[in-house]
Amino acid sequence: xxxxxxxxxxxxxxxxxxxxxxxxxxxxxxxxxxxxxxxxxxxxxxxxxxxxxxxxxxxxxxxxxxxxxxxxxxxxxxxxxxxxxxxxxxxxxxxxxxxxxxxxxxxxxxxxxxxxxxxxxxxxxxxxxxxxxxxxxxxxxxxxxxxxxxxxxxxxxxxxxxxxxxxxxxxxxxxxxxxxxxxxxx
Amino acid sequence: xxxxxxxxxxxxxxxxxxxxxxxxxxxxxxxxxxxxxxxxxxxxxxxxxxxxxxxxxxxxxxxxxxxxxxxxxxxxxxxxxxxxxxxxxxxxxxxxxxxxxxxxxxxxxxxxxxxxxxxxxxxxxxxxxxxxxxxxxxxxxxxxxxxxxxxxxxxxxxxxxxxxxxxxxxxxxxxxxxxxxxxxxxxxxxxxxxxxxxxxxxxxxxxxxxxxxxxxxxxxxxxxxxxxxxxxxxxxxxxxxxxxxxxxxxxxxxxxxxxxxxxxxxx
Numbered sequence: 171x172x173x174x175x176x177x178x179x180x181x182x183x184x185x186x187x188x189x190x191x192x193x194x195x196x197x198x199x200x201x202x203x204x205x206x207x208x209x210x211x212x213x214x215x216x217x218x219x220x221x222x223x224x225x226x227x228x229x230x231x232x233x234x235x236x237x238x239x240x241x242x243x244x245x246x247x248x249x250x251x252x253x254x255x256x257x258x259x260x261x262x263x264x265x266x267x268x269x270x271x272x273x274x275x276x277x278x279x280x281x282x283x284x285x286x287x288x289x290x291x292x293x294x295x296x297x298x299x300x301x302x303x304x305x306x307x308x309x310x311x312x313x314x315x316x317x318x319x320x321x322x323x324x325x326x327x328x329x330x331x332x333x334x335x336x337x338x339x340x341x342x343x344x345x346x347x348x349x350x351x352x353x354x355x356x
Numbered sequence: 357x358x359x360x361x362x363x364x365x366x367x368x369x370x371x372x373x374x375x376x377x378x379x380x381x382x383x384x385x386x387x388x389x390x391x392x393x394x395x396x397x398x399x400x401x402x403x404x405x406x407x408x409x410x411x412x413x414x415x416x417x418x419x420x421x422x423x424x425x426x427x428x429x430x431x432x433x434x435x436x437x438x439x440x441x442x443x444x445x446x447x448x449x450x451x452x453x454x455x456x457x458x459x460x461x462x463x464x465x466x467x468x469x470x471x472x473x474x475x476x477x478x479x480x481x482x483x484x485x486x487x488x489x490x491x492x493x494x495x496x497x498x499x500x501x502x503x504x505x506x507x508x509x510x511x512x513x514x515x516x517x518x519x520x521x522x523x524x525x526x527x528x529x530x531x532x533x534x535x536x537x538x539x540x541x542x543x544x545x546x547x548x549x550x551x552x553x554x555x556x557x558x559x560x561x562x563x564x565x566x567x568x569x570x571x572x573x574x575x576x577x578x579x580x581x582x583x584x585x586x587x588x589x590x591x592x593x594x595x596x597x598x599x600x601x602x603x604x605x606x607x608x609x610x611x612x613x614x615x616x617x618x619x620x621x622x623x
Contacts, residue, residue, distance in 0.1 A: 181426075187411065189415070202412075210422055210425070211429060290405050294409070315371070334364050334365075334366070
């Protein structure tokens, strides 16, 4: 095993964040794993063209591109597949993104309340992709607007309005879901 | 939704991403507008619910597979030892193809060597021409911050209670740093520890901002004068330094500079 290259030194610390981004774009762990592997490989091959701008937005933009390309081809494939495979709410992995909630409760689950946490995941998964990506980059990764604009290939003003609309939508969905859930419990 | 003029700005407002003048104007507006105040609060709640999800855990073995894939790709695109790719019989026709590659490689090495020379002479120049004290300090601060991230835990006394952390420093450092838990402002206090900066013992307060760790180093300042916060950047990390009440503080983190700059006011 040779010592880690400069690329590995720069890229590997971002693997969790890259996987998280791919997961929320694709809403499938298996696809996200493929996307991250392909994105890292592409980034490695294109590393010569990386000119010392900031590395993280550069890498994340590649992860995002690969994820969207995958999503497109997945949707095309899904259109060709026989109709009975397309059960509502199920993706072709046999998994359902309605079951997107994690299987195992973590420490945060206990803090936030498992039910609410599942509802937040569901609400985020249902958000249109353009809003979902900025919400994930902002709320989970804690990135600034300028960096999010760089990753999504837009301008700060667009990030600002998408994030605003995304949060408003989430707020409405959560109010509805949590309201319904509470009334169920009672 | 009432108060339509401002609702679209509130999201950027809670992130501190509005220009200063707009931020100030909106703060004034919110004081008098209960609709906007309530909406801002709800957006903050929504925001913290999502950030509370944290990252999706990495699949078992993905990290290993990534390293292996990259290592294999490097071997193949690397030096002339590409036996796997070239079948023995085809070696001679394709051998010529390596020559431009070798020339490019030599050029690249020469360039690297040249740049190294340039950098080392620049370094010497900067050492000889002052302004190095601040530079060395910044380097030391950054090293201490990175060191703390490499350890299992960046803290020696874990507590979100300022009344536990502050007395812990008594007798360990020759001053009493300002310790405040800022959980309500989104900067929960994790605890404190002792560290060494430029050969002297300093106190370090460890705060968290979302997933980012913020180290606030504190030591007694030479003279009693107050210094207002000054921001610098090093290797992508932000360093904010200020002096207040005879104590110099330096906050180091990879968090956005605007978020770091809120700290001196909060502490």
